Amino acid sequence: MYTLTGISKSFRSRGGTVTALHDVDLFIADGEWLAIQGRTGSGKSTLLQLLGGMDRPTTGSVNLDGQDLAALSERELTQIRATRIGFVFQTFNLIPTLSAVENVEAALVPLRTPAARRRGRATEAIAAVGLADRAGHLPSELSGGQQQRVGIARALVKEPKVLLADEPTGNLDVDTRDEILSLLDQIWRTNGLTLILVTHDSAVAERAERTAVMHDGALTIKPTDTRIG
Amino acid sequence: MFALTYLRHELRHRARQATLVIVGLAIGVGLVFTTTATSTAVSNAQSTVLHTLDRIGADLTVTARTPSDGSRTSAPAAGDGSGTSLSVDGGAVLDSSAVDAVARLAHVSGVADSLVLTEISPPPAGSGAIPTSTRIDGIDVTRPGLGPYAAATLRSGRSLSRSDAHADVAVVDSRYATAHHLGTGSMVTVDEFRLKVVEIVDQTAGSGAASIYLPLAIAQRLPAGPSSSTLAGKVSTIYVSASTAADIGTVEKELAALLPSATLTSSRDLADAVSGSLDSATTLAHELGTWLTVGVLLATVATAVLLTLASVGRRTRELGTLKAIGWTSHRVIAQVMAESGAVGLVGAALGVAVGYAGISLVNATAPSLTATVDRGPGAGGGSSSLAVHLTARADPSTLAAAILLAIGAALAAGALAAWRTSRLRPAHALGDLE
Numbered sequence: 001m002y003t004l005t006g007i008s009k010s011f012r013s014r015g016g017t018v019t020a021l022h023d024v025d026l027f028i029a030d031g032e033w034l035a036i037q038g039r040t041g042s043g044k045s046t047l048l049q050l051l052g053g054m055d056r057p058t059t060g061s062v063n064l065d066g067q068d069l070a071a072l073s074e075r076e077l078t079q080i081r082a083t084r085i086g087f088v089f090q091t092f093n094l095i096p097t098l099s100a101v102e103n104v105e106a107a108l109v110p111l112r113t114p115a116a117r118r119r120g121r122a123t124e125a126i127a128a129v130g131l132a133d134r135a136g137h138l139p140s141e142l143s144g145g146q147q148q149r150v151g152i153a154r155a156l157v158k159e160p161k162v163l164l165a166d167e168p169t170g171n172l173d174v175d176t177r178d179e180i181l182s183l184l185d186q187i188w189r190t191n192g193l194t195l196i197l198v199t200h201d202s203a204v205a206e207r208a209e210r211t212a213v214m215h216d217g218a219l220t221i222k223p224t225d226t227r228i229g
Numbered sequence: 230m231f232a233l234t235y236l237r238h239e240l241r242h243r244a245r246q247a248t249l250v251i252v253g254l255a256i257g258v259g260l261v262f263t264t265t266a267t268s269t270a271v272s273n274a275q276s277t278v279l280h281t282l283d284r285i286g287a288d289l290t291v292t293a294r295t296p297s298d299g300s301r302t303s304a305p306a307a308g309d310g311s312g313t314s315l316s317v318d319g320g321a322v323l324d325s326s327a328v329d330a331v332a333r334l335a336h337v338s339g340v341a342d343s344l345v346l347t348e349i350s351p352p353p354a355g356s357g358a359i360p361t362s363t364r365i366d367g368i369d370v371t372r373p374g375l376g377p378y379a380a381a382t383l384r385s386g387r388s389l390s391r392s393d394a395h396a397d398v399a400v401v402d403s404r405y406a407t408a409h410h411l412g413t414g415s416m417v418t419v420d421e422f423r424l425k426v427v428e429i430v431d432q433t434a435g436s437g438a439a440s441i442y443l444p445l446a447i448a449q450r451l452p453a454g455p456s457s458s459t460l461a462g463k464v465s466t467i468y469v470s471a472s473t474a475a476d477i478g479t480v481e482k483e484l485a486a487l488l489p490s491a492t493l494t495s496s497r498d499l500a501d502a503v504s505g506s507l508d509s510a511t512t513l514a515h516e517l518g519t520w521l522t523v524g525v526l527l528a529t530v531a532t533a534v535l536l537t538l539a540s541v542g543r544r545t546r547e548l549g550t551l552k553a554i555g556w557t558s559h560r561v562i563a564q565v566m567a568e569s570g571a572v573g574l575v576g577a578a579l580g581v582a583v584g585y586a587g588i589s590l591v592n593a594t595a596p597s598l599t600a601t602v603d604r605g606p607g608a609g610g611g612s613s614s615l616a617v618h619l620t621a622r623a624d625p626s627t628l629a630a631a632i633l634l635a636i637g638a639a640l641a642a643g644a645l646a647a648w649r650t651s652r653l654r655p656a657h658a659l660g661d662l663e
Contacts, residue, residue: 044330054553075557081655082555093550095235096241102234109231110555118231154554 002028002051002162002194007060009046009217020046022217032163033188033195035205038214044198045166047214051196052164053077053087063218064162082110086155086193090167092147094139099109100150101135102128107154125157126150129183145176156191161189165197169204181207235419237569243540250536250642251576256636257529258580262631263587263596264522266541268622270591286479287341287468290494291331291484293321315420315453318345318364322463327488328369331467334483336476342464343368345439348419354598365419366439367448370394375468377438378430380468386413386428395446399424403431405440467508482644516538530638537642538567541649562647566640573639575634584631588621595619 009021020043028034038044048060049055049114054068054077060071064084069077081087085109094103113121126135129149131142139147148168157161165184169177181204188195197208205211211222240247325342331661333341344367352358368378370389378389384403399417401409406429424443432438449460471480477495484493541548551561564660614660 018244052553053625053657078555078557080553081553087553089550091546093546093553095547095550097238098235102231102238105231106551106556107554110557110560115230158555 001030001065002026002140003061003063004050005061005063005064007047007050007057009050009055010058020217023048024060024217024219026212026221028090028194028196029038030194031192033197033209035208036196036198036214037202037205037211037221038198039156039200039201042214043217044214045218046198048132048164048166048175048196048198051162052087053080058178059176078110082160083158086158086160086163088148088151088155088163088165088168092139092144092171093146094150096139097139099136100131100142100146100153103139103150104157106153107157111158120184121157122153129153129155132139143176144172145179148172148176148180149183152180152187156187159191159194162194165195167199169196169199169201177201179206232564234562235560236571238306238570239568241468242498246536246540247572250533250572251579253529253532253536254573254576254638255579255583257638258631258635259583259587260525260579261522261634262580262584262627263591263621265492265630266584266588266621266623267591267619268618268628269624274619284629286493288471288474289469289481290483291323291327291467291488291491292319292465292494293323293467294490294492296361300334300406312351313389313420314349315365315451316347316349317460317465318347319465322460323467323488324493325462326463327347328372328464328467329490330487331469331484334480334487336472336480337469337481339372339375339468339470341369341372341379341468341469342436342445343376343378343443343466344463345458345465346448346453354465363441364439365441365443365448365451367451368442369464376466378442381430381432381438381442384429384431386426387444388428389444393427394444395423395559397422397447398427399427400428402438402440402441403429403655407590407606419443422440422447422451428516441608461579466489485582512613526634526638529634530641533569533572533642534645537646538649541565541569541606542644548650549653549655554655560651565647568641569643570636571634573643576639577635580635581628585623588623591619597620 004024006027007021007024007026010017010019012018015044016021024047036044036047038105043085050069052064053072055063056070060070064080067080069080070082080152094100095106098106101119101122104125105118108121123132123135126132131146131149131151131153132228134142134146137151141149146163148171152168168184169180172180184195184197185207187193195208199205213222254312263480266316303416322344323599328340328342345369346365350361350363351361365472366377366499368376370393371391373379380402381400381402388398401411401417405553406412406415406426409417411426411429413426413429416423419441422443424441424447431441445464469480469484471477481493481495484491490644507636524527547566548561550556595618603636
């Protein structure tokens with residue numbers, strides 16, 4: 001469970017200081033699917049970075065299961081990213097020189113999983129996203145949707161508690177978008193993990209249990225449950 | 230091991246860039262390898278030449294300075310009436326007492342003296358040939374170990390010993406012996422002296438070697454002085470060795486003070502007196518070789534660094550992603566360094582092959598070099614020339630240095646890339662920050 005209290009995040013730029021997040025409070029329950037919606041530059045990706053322990057807030061605390069991520073060392077944050085948080089990226093971010101299954105294996109490397117078990121788990125994860133027959137293919141040999149499936153397999157192979165997805169369908173056509181959303185929905189239901197999805201697309205946000213809207217660094221929670229079932 | 234799989238894939242998929250770095254390293258290493266081996270070969274050749282020409286075990290050679298008025302210690306040889314003349318090589322002599330004085334100097338470990346004479350024999354009447362000269366060296370058998378005779382190799386017979394100090398015996402150079410049909414036990418005539426040949430020696434041409442060696446006391450009885458006087462109590466050359474290499478300068482100063490009218494010649498002077506194509510090659514190897522090596526080294530390192538940095542720059546998102554999914558900075562840096570190290574290893578291996586090829590090329594195509602040493606008045610005057618074949622060899626230290634160079638250059642590039650990698654934040658995986 002996440003508890004964000006009084007989060008602000010500022011960046012220095014040539015033009016002065018830019019405040020990306022301003023006094024954000026947020027509670028995310030275990031097993032919840034939360035969509036964070038907003039326009040480009042609204043601060044939603046910055047919020048995702050703080051939730052993922054990839055950055056620290058300027059002020060406030062990001063509490064994950066009783067641990068304030070803002071107060072942890074880089075080593076501890078790395079450990080949390082390696083074990084408890086899975087990431088799905090808009091641009092898939094697969095290692096172009098590794099095959100699909102090797103890309104998935106890469107997520108298990110920090111866990112020091114033995115090679116045979118690592119390959120076995122990666123193969124299972126690839127199969128779980130419907131790409132068993134593409135396991136040995138390079139990312140360049142896969143379609144956008146298939147690459148995102150590999151990205152999802154990579155995020156899930158370590159069985160994380162939280163799945164953070166940054167515009168996971170942003171680079172996909174509508175049909176593929178729906179396929180990926182269905183896959184995420186299925187995973188969320190099956191694995192019982194917390195799914196936090198950043199999107200600018202209302203159609204995507206509508207699939208979530210709850211939607212938070214970012215606007216100029218401020219967060220508002222939509223009052224109604226818009227989840228489609 | 231996943232790191233090796235990743236490494237292998239990276240190098241294979243970025244083959245063009247890796248090849249560029251590898252080729253750059255290989256050329257750099259190969260050139261350094263070849264240049265160093267060639268430079269060493271030239272230095273060795275020069276050392277060989279110096280050893281051959283005048284490497285007689287002495288650090289310094291003392292000779293009497295030739296009189297400035299041109300008067301020389303020479304006279305027609307008496308006795309055979311053939312017109313043969315004897316003269317002191319260099320035309321001047323020192324008193325034997327100088328030898329003992331030199332031996333008493335604090336930093337002197339060895340001294341030898343000799344009286345070098347030149348016998349000029351006119352050609353047979355009407356032959357049209359030029360006169361022949363024979364170098365005759367009267368050596369002090371009580372002070373062995375220095376001088377051309379000490380550098381000669383026994384071919385047959387026995388070496389001269391202290392007991393031969395006043396004996397009518399001679400040692401003959403093997404080429405002279407062949408030309409004059411001499412062998413051990415034969416008799417050789419020098420002026421009116423008939424000397425028994427007790428030893429035939431092999432000597433390197435141009436080493437300042439004499440055709441005939443005889444005891445100093447016998448040489449001093451030869452009529453080679455002014456007005457056919459003998460040279461009793463005179464020597465022409467004193468060979469001096471210093472206690473240590475560091476003492477040579479001190480000994481040189483002491484000798485200059487002790488014998489102000491004598492000429493001193495050191496090994497350094499001899500090296501300075503080497504001319505000819507070998508000298509040019511030495512200069513070329515040292516000057517051009519050094520700059521070439523430095524230039525290639527810098528270019529190699531710069532190329533490796535730039536290409537590796539460019540590669541890491543292109544992989545910002547990839548490396549950021551690895552950090553985002555839980556790879557530690559150390560693991561990511563190790564991966565980048567391992568890639569650089571692997572490129573360095575391959576570059577080193579290829580560079581060694583290029584180096585060996587370069588050395589073979591040098592050995593196959595290098596022209597025969599000649600070295601000419603102007604012996605100067607201090608070494609008896611005149612000049613000696615030798616043909617030298619350049620033989621470049623790869624020695625283990627050069628090999629190790631070349632390999633370390635390639636790996637070092639690659640790791641230096643990797644270290645810079647790693648430094649850049651260490652500054653990457655996992656947030657780079659998400660692209661531009663909002």
